[in-house]
Amino acid sequence: MNSALSPTKRERRKEARPGELLDAALALFVEKGFAATRVEEVAARAGVSKGTLFLYFPSKEELFKAVVRETIAGRFGEWNDELDAFQGDSAELLRYTMNAWWERIGMTAASGITKLVMSEAGTFPEIASFYQHEVIDPGRALLKRVLQRGIDRGDFRPMDLDSAVYSLIAPMIFLLMWKHSMAPCCPPADRLDPQAFLGTQVGLLLDGMRVRP
Structure with missing residues (x-):
């Protein structure tokens, strides 16, 4: 029963991804600036693919806006x-x-x-x-x-x-x-x-x- 009610490891990982992406983006934006930060770097630091990043944030500008709103x-x-x-x-x-x-x-x-x-x-x-x-x-x-x-x-x-x-x-x-x-x-x-x-x-x-x- 506990196994059936508990979220799977993959589900927990999926729920954590937006926060991990925002943390990675914040660190890179502050370190390198907006222009020099590439979405590939953000995805790599968060441990996901670029395609996964774009599932949550359709562009680098939208990613930056999400970082500002979150923090x-x-x-x-x-x-x-x-x-x-x-x-x-x-x-x-x-x-x-x-x-x-x-x-x-x-x-x-x-x-x-x-x-x-x-x-x-x-x-x-x-x-x-x-x-x-x-x-x-x-x-x-x-x-x-x-x-x-x-x-x-x-x-x-x-x-x-x-x-x-x-x-x-x-x-x-x-x-x-x-x-x-x-x-x-x-x-x-x-x-x-x-x-x-x-x-x-x-x-x-x-x-x-x-x-x-």
């Missing part, structure tokens, strides 16, 4: 739910948002996707447009919600939210670009502590640099 874009629902449930003050929420982003994206292989998109946007505008729609726009909307919550509660002064969100995005992008460019070349003494950097950035945004009377 970044698909998390915005989760983050918005956390914002709705957050009980602390707005400064705490801002710190939590920045640190959660680093822990869930910045510390993972998905952190290399931003550098890829920025590097290859001119060659592949459709990839850039997709990333704008799936990641940048929802990210800006989420950060605007964080800031608007602070304004509504009287924690933050009124501000131009469309411009202010970039003050939060800029240090995130810097960390990603640094991680995937200069960080591997830096001697240990010069390496940046991402959490300390984000903490300093949030402190500067909340308090400024002037000494208060």
Whole structure:
């Protein structure tokens, strides 16, 4: 009976293939870039044939989109739910948002996707447009919600939210670009502590640099 009810090894393998392909694709996209990554390499790293890859993803572009949705874009629902449930003050929420982003994206292989998109946007505008729609726009909307919550509660002064969100995005992008460019070349003494950097950035945004009377 247990044998009849349990999925066969082949069935389990088939169910795992999309995830294995996405993992292989993410690693190669970050390592080599979009243009230089070939679907044959992705299939080989995942241990399947190119034909099997195309059963799940009809093109390299669709494979890339699936990687972005799986690792970044698909998390915005989760983050918005956390914002709705957050009980602390707005400064705490801002710190939590920045640190959660680093822990869930910045510390993972998905952190290399931003550098890829920025590097290859001119060659592949459709990839850039997709990333704008799936990641940048929802990210800006989420950060605007964080800031608007602070304004509504009287924690933050009124501000131009469309411009202010970039003050939060800029240090995130810097960390990603640094991680995937200069960080591997830096001697240990010069390496940046991402959490300390984000903490300093949030402190500067909340308090400024002037000494208060």
